[in-house]
Amino acid sequence: xxxxxxxxxxxxxxxxxxxxxxxxxxxxxxxxxxxxxxxxxxxxxxxxxxxxxxxxxxxxxxxxxxxxxxxxxxxxxxxxxxxxxxxxxxxxxxxxxxxxxxxxxxxxxxxxxxxxxxxxxxxxxxxxxxxxxxxxxxxxxxxxxxxxxxxxxxxxxxxxxxxxxxxxxxxxxxxxxxxxxxxxxxxxxxxxxxxxxxxxxxxxxxxxxxxxxxxxxxxxxxxxxxxxxxxxxxxxxxxxxxxxxxxxxxxxxxxxxxxxxxxxxxxxxxxxxxxxxxxxxxxxxxxxxxxxxxxxxxxxxxxxxxxxxxxxxxxxxxxxxxxxxxxxxxxxxxxxxxxxxxxxxxxxxxxxxxxxxxxxxxxxxxxxxxxxxxxxxxxxxxxxxxxxxxxxxxxxxxxxxxxxxxxxxxxxxxxxxxxxxxxxxxxxxxxxxxxxxxxxxxxxxxxxxxxxxxxxxxxxxxxxxxxxxxxxxxxxxxxxxxxxxxxxxxxxxxxxxxxxxxxxxxxxxxxxxxxxxxxxxxxxxxxxxxxxxxxxxxxxxxxxxxxxxxxxxxxxxxxxxxxxxxxxxxxxxxxxxxxxxxxxxxx
Amino acid sequence: xxxxxxxxxxxxxxxxxxxxxxxxxxxxxxxxxxxxxxxxxxxxxxxxxxxxxxxxxxxxxxxxxxxxxxxxxxxxxxxxxxxxxxxxxxxxxxxxxxxxxxxxxxxxxxxxxxxxxxxxxxxxxxxxxxxxxxxxxxxxxxxxxxxxxxxxxxxxxxxxxxxxxxxxxxxxxxxxxxxxxxxxxxxxxxxxxxxxx
Numbered sequence: 202x203x204x205x206x207x208x209x210x211x212x213x214x215x216x217x218x219x220x221x222x223x224x225x226x227x228x229x230x231x232x233x234x235x236x237x238x239x240x241x242x243x244x245x246x247x248x249x250x251x252x253x254x255x256x257x258x259x260x261x262x263x264x265x266x267x268x269x270x271x272x273x274x275x276x277x278x279x280x281x282x283x284x285x286x287x288x289x290x291x292x293x294x295x296x297x298x299x300x301x302x303x304x305x306x307x308x309x310x311x312x313x314x315x316x317x318x319x320x321x322x323x324x325x326x327x328x329x330x331x332x333x334x335x336x337x338x339x340x341x342x343x344x345x346x347x348x349x350x351x352x353x354x355x356x357x358x359x360x361x362x363x364x365x366x367x368x369x370x371x372x373x374x375x376x377x378x379x380x381x382x383x384x385x386x387x388x389x390x391x392x393x394x395x396x397x398x399x400x401x402x403x404x405x406x407x408x409x410x411x412x413x414x415x416x417x418x419x420x421x422x423x424x425x426x427x428x429x430x431x432x433x434x435x436x437x438x439x440x441x442x443x444x445x446x447x448x449x450x451x452x453x454x455x456x457x458x459x460x461x462x463x464x465x466x467x468x469x470x471x472x473x474x475x476x477x478x479x480x481x482x483x484x485x486x487x488x489x490x491x492x493x494x495x496x497x498x499x500x501x502x503x504x505x506x507x508x509x510x511x512x513x514x515x516x517x518x519x520x521x522x523x524x525x526x527x528x529x530x531x532x533x534x535x536x537x538x539x540x541x542x543x544x545x546x547x548x549x550x551x552x553x554x555x556x557x558x559x560x561x562x563x564x565x566x567x568x569x570x571x572x573x574x575x576x577x578x579x580x581x582x583x584x585x586x587x588x589x590x591x592x593x594x595x596x597x598x599x600x601x602x603x604x605x606x607x608x609x610x611x612x613x614x615x616x617x618x619x620x621x622x623x624x625x626x627x628x629x630x631x632x633x634x635x636x637x638x639x640x641x642x643x644x645x646x647x648x649x650x651x652x653x654x655x656x657x658x659x660x661x662x663x664x665x666x667x668x669x670x671x672x673x674x675x676x677x678x679x680x681x682x683x684x685x686x687x688x689x690x691x692x693x694x695x696x697x698x699x700x701x702x703x704x705x706x707x708x709x710x711x712x713x714x715x716x717x718x719x720x721x722x723x724x725x726x727x728x729x730x731x732x733x734x735x736x737x738x739x740x741x742x743x744x745x746x747x748x749x750x751x752x753x754x755x756x757x758x759x760x761x762x763x764x765x766x767x768x769x770x771x772x773x774x775x776x777x778x779x780x781x782x783x784x785x786x787x788x
Numbered sequence: 789x790x791x792x793x794x795x796x797x798x799x800x801x802x803x804x805x806x807x808x809x810x811x812x813x814x815x816x817x818x819x820x821x822x823x824x825x826x827x828x829x830x831x832x833x834x835x836x837x838x839x840x841x842x843x844x845x846x847x848x849x850x851x852x853x854x855x856x857x858x859x860x861x862x863x864x865x866x867x868x869x870x871x872x873x874x875x876x877x878x879x880x881x882x883x884x885x886x887x888x889x890x891x892x893x894x895x896x897x898x899x900x901x902x903x904x905x906x907x908x909x910x911x912x913x914x915x916x917x918x919x920x921x922x923x924x925x926x927x928x929x930x931x932x933x934x935x936x937x938x939x940x941x942x943x944x945x946x947x948x949x950x951x952x953x954x955x956x957x958x959x960x961x962x963x964x965x966x967x968x969x970x971x972x973x974x975x976x977x978x979x980x981x982x983x984x985x
Contacts, residue, residue, distance in 0.1 A: 321806030390817055398809045432817045436824030440922070448909040449918040451828065454837070467837035467915035472828055479824070 213748075221331075223323030224748045229309035230641060231330050233634075236301015239337055241711075243292035248708045250285045253277050255701025257683040271349065279682040280369045283352035286680055287370070288344065290355025291378070295385055296340070298488040298626045300333050303427075306491055306633050307396050307420045309641065313739035314414050316405025316756060318749045321398040329392035336384035343377035351378035354680060356477055359452035359470045363444040366458060376445065379438055386431045386438070393427035396420055405738070407758035411515075411788050412776065414737050414762045415508065418515050419494025422522040423487050429526070430483040437476035444468070471536050478529035485622050486525045490518060492629020493560060493589075496582040498762075499636050500564055502735045503579035504571025505772065507763035510563040511788055517556035517563075524553045534602045535609045543602040550600035557593055561586060572766070576733075577651025581632035584659045585625050592621020595670065610680075613673020619666045631658070631714070638718075639732050643744045644725030650717040657710035664703030668696050736762045736775045761788045804956065811960050815967050818930065822971065825926070829919050829982055839914040840983050843976075844900040850893035851976055857886035858969045861938070865962050868945075871952035880942040883965070887935050890972075894928055916983060923975055927968070934968050937961040 222228060249268065252261050253276075260275030271281035308326065312319050320326045343350045352370025353361035361367045362375055400421045404413075440451040444465075452473045453465035501508040508514060530538060530546035538546075564586045573579065595617040598604045608614065631654075638646045677690055684690040684697075731740035738758070742750050756777035764774040764787055780786060832838065864879030898921065907913040908921035941961045944950060950958060 321810060325810070394810055394813045394817070397813050398806045402806050402809055428813060428817045429820050432821035433824035436821050436828065439926075440825075440828065443909070443918070443922065448911075449913065449922075450915055451832065451918065454835075464911045467832070467835050469832065469835065472831050475831060476824055476828060 221327055223319070223327050224746075225308045225312050225320050225323070225326060226641070226746050226750075228326050228330050229305050232300060232304030232308060232333070233641075235330075235334055235337060236297050236304060239292050240297030240301055242341070243289050243297055244708055244711070246285045246289040246292070248704055249277065250282055250289070251701040251704040253282055253682065255698045257685050280352060281349055282682045283354075283368075283680070284344075284350040284370050284374070287352050287354050287357075288340075288350050291340065291351070291382075293623065294355060294484065294488065295382070296337060298623070298630070299389065299484070300385070302626060302630050302633075303420070303423055303487065303491050304330070304333065304392065305630075306416070306495060306637070307392070307424070309637060310414075310416055310739060311396055311399050311420055312403070313640070313742060313750060314417050314737050314762075315400060315403065315408055316738050316758065317399060317403035318751075318755070320395050321403060322395055325391050325395050329388045329395065332384050332388035332391075336381045336388060339377055339381035339384065343374045343381065346373040346377065348372040348374055350374040356474075356481070357441070358477075359441065359444065359473050360456055363441055363452050363470075363473075364456065364458065364463070365445055379442055379445075382438055383435065386435045389427055390431050393424035393431075396424040397428065400424075405755045405758055408776075409758075411512070412758055412761045414494075415497035415511070415514055415518070416491075416494040416737075418518050419490040419497070422518050423490045426483040426487050426490075426522055426525065430480040430487075433476055434480035437473055437480075440476075441473065471533070474533050474536060475529070478532045479526070481532060482529045483522075483525040485618075486521055488622055488626045489629075490521070492585060492626045492632075493518070495629045495633040495636070496564065496585050498737070499578050499582040499632050500567050500586075501763050501765065502636075502733050503574045503576055503582070504568050505574070505765045506567055506571040507765055507767075507787060508563065509566040510559070511761065511763065513559050514563055517559045520556040521553060524549060524556070528553065528600075531600050531602070531605065534605045540602075547600060547602050551597065553600075554593065554597060557589070561590055561593075575652075576635065577646070577648065577655055578632045578636035580652065580655040581628045581635065581658075584655065585628040585632065587659075588620050588624040588628060588662075591667075592617055592619075592625065596621055608673050610678055611673035612669040612677050612679055615679050616666045616669030616673060619669070620662075624662050624666065628658075631655075634718070636733065637739075638721065639728030639744075640739055640742075642722050642725070643728050643746075644721050645728050645732065646721040646725060647717050650713055654710065654713045654717065657713065658707060661703045661707035661710060665700050665707060668700055672696060731775075734773045736764055736773055738776055741775060741777055760786055763787070807956065807960060808963075811963060815964070818967075818971075822923075822926075822975070825919075825923060826975075826978055829923075829978070832915050832919065833982055833985055835915065837915065838985070839916050840985060841901075841904075841906055841917070843920075843980055843983060844897040846893045846897040846900065847976055850890045850897065851973060853886050853889040853893060854969045854972055857883045857890065858966050860886065861962050861965050864945075865955065865958050868950050868955050868958055869952055873945075873948065873951065876950070877942075877945050880938070880945050884935070884938050884942050887931070887938060887965075891928060891931065891935075894924060898924060920979060920983065923979065927972055927975055930971070931968050934961070934965050937964060 218227065245267070249264060252259070252264070258276060262275060264272035264277055265275045268277065268281065271278060277285065308320070348369040350370060351357060351362070351374050352368055353375070357375070357378065361371055365372045365375065400417060443449040444451050444453055450465040450468040452470050453463070453468045456463040456465050497508055497514060528546060528550045530542060531550045534543055595613070599608070599614060599617055635646055635651055638644065672693055675690070675693060677684060677693060728744055730744055738756055741756050743752060758776045759779045760774065760776055762776050764770070766772055767774060767787065770784070860879045861883040864876035864883065867876045867879070901917070901920070905912065906917045908918055938961055941958050944957065
């Protein structure tokens with residue numbers, strides 16, 4: 202009995218197809234919709250606190266409408282400002298750029314690009330999504346509880362996070378944050394297990410590791426980073442829960458609240474920082490690597506050239522992944538760290554520049570003299586290369602202990618990580634959506650609107666984050682509700698206004714994407730099977746989705762995925778096309 | 789041939805192939821979880837307020853119980869592979885009893901500590917005592933799932949569901965059980981060293 206579409210329909214109800222689906226393609230869409238919705242909420246938060254930073258103390262109707270009691274009279278309350286900053290960071294880093302990005306594209310592309318019918322375990326995959334969904338709900342519910350949401354920053358350093366009585370946001374809101382994160386980590390872990398096992402075990406015949414698309418390599422290393430680092434964060438969170446709820450003192454010692462000494466001895470908040478950043482730095486690459494993989498694929502396809510230095514690209518992904526575990530101390534240079542240890546962390550951090558630079562050079566060399574098609578996906582990929590360079594350069598400054606100490610906890614840091622991690626990952630996400638939209642929905646997105654979306658996004662994104670470096674160099678601290686009490690920062694008031702204006706335009710610009718996305722799903726031009734003339738296996742599946750991906754045999758792989766304009770051969774040669782007589786494989 | 793199977797048969801065969809590596813990578817994540825916790829112990833032990841105390845003897849008894857349970861489980865598995873299906877039933881039941889024995893001695897050990905004034909939480913607790921309780925209880929938490937899987941294996945064995953060509957469930961449960969045994973021995977050694985520093 203063949204796996205036919207009609208037979209498949211027979212087995213599926215609305216609930217099993219759209220809600221509790223085990224089909225990786227549907228789960229990818231679920232992750233995308235949920236992750237993007239969370240991202241949208243996170244971005245709204247940033248616009249609201251940018252209003253406060255641009256025009257401190259001014260009343261805004263939008264604050265009244267959206268924040269209610271958090272902004273009595275249209276001005277955000279100082280403690281709620283901290284809650285907004287905390288929740289923005291949490292939502293964007295974890296819910297949008299980790300689950301939204303990796304959950305979407307790992308789910309969509311891993312089985313399709315390696316030639317598998319589905320993930321190793323469809324059930325675990327489904328479970329991963331629904332646990333993620335519940336974690337989102339818990340996090341959003343925390344916005345509405347008494348005292349407000351968690352307010353100690355997305356890094357939730359103790360003691361603010363460890364003592365419910367510390368600040369308003371340290372109460373139930375913080376507890377729900379921890380519950381949500383425990384669920385999120387569980388979802389992320391079981392998802393990662395599934396991705397790794399699928400890639401290792403379910404590759405189709407001929408799909409050797411040196412024929413894997415770079416997207417798959419990046420998803421694999423991302424999943425490995427998740428499996429190795431998220432459990433450590435879980436252990437940190439667990440100890441924090443014990444400190445909060447059961448009276449232990451893992452992170453607490455010599456604490457006074459309201460002049461009263463608490464009987465908490467022997468712990469250290471620095472311990473939490475160690476545990477947190479052991480995840481926190483690999484997390485940067487959990488966010489970044491999928492976008493870099495997506496970019497590799499798109500840059501090669503849209504340049505109509507083989508990716509330059511394929512094996513070096515693989516080596517770079519592995520090197521970045523490995524090094525990411527031994528650099529966490531650079532987040533803690535000002536904690537009184539032994540200078541020798543600081544020097545070690547400086548060296549390991551700066552070493553990451555080498556594989557990163559290899560990747561950048563290989564992207565540029567692939568683009569060089571390519572027959573470039575400036576599709577929205579390609580534009581966002583080039584945008585990513587740009588932000589990876591500019592953000593990476595300031596990373597060199599922050600990776601050096603002697604330089605970092607001068608700008609620690611200033612807007613320089615905010616500008617740096619938003620560009621290198623935030624923008625790069627967001628650009629990679631947009632590139633991925635534009636490129637694989639035909640595979641997800643069987644329709645094409647509008648090219649013109651995509652181009653407009655790109656230009657508005659890149660100009661405004663740099664408009665927001667580039668000036669922050671100057672604020673940081675001048676010493677303007679991050680997370681402050683207002684700097685109006687510090688005359689030395691008066692000269693930067695206008696700059697903050699400009700940043701906020703760019704942020705508002707950037708936010709409005711995203712509606713172009715939302716419109717294009719939704720319009721194209723329903724009214725978009727019907728996609729052909731392989732609209733980008735690409736070589737990877739996902740484009741050999743039918744436009745209409747079937748569970749199992751291929752109606753007949755799974756294609757066998759005979760070559761690497763980057764045979765574009767191979768001298769003497771066709772313009773592009775899909776991976777399932779056998780080598781011709783006398784043809785030498787490119788890798 | 790894959791394309792001659794229905795999608796549901798296909799999923800089943802794929803799942804079977806993937807179960808073992810799924811377990812192994814899951815174990816890696818548990819190792820990282822406990823690595824995080826034990827690293828925290830090492831960092832905290834440098835504090836001047838770090839208190840030392842002797843671990844209860846019952847932890848030795850529980851260690852012996854879990855070692856023997858691993859042996860009985862392994863023997864049962866070996867017999868099933870040889871299609872000798874009677875002895876495994878007894879061995880799996882023995883393993884289950886030894887599993888509960890382990891938990892009992894852990895409970896006894898923690899009760900003893902409590903009676904000695906070594907508390908997990910509260911004003912009279914210390915960081916070192918809190919760690920001791922957290923690590924042992926978290927290990928028992930993981931063991932709880934091992935006991936459930938062992939219960940399933942024992943029940944299925946009593947219902948003659950396993951034979952020399954169908955023993956994947958036992959193998960998975962056995963791997964997890966061995967892992968828990970090794971994990972406990974590591975924690976016991978680690979705690980013994982750290983609590984005497």
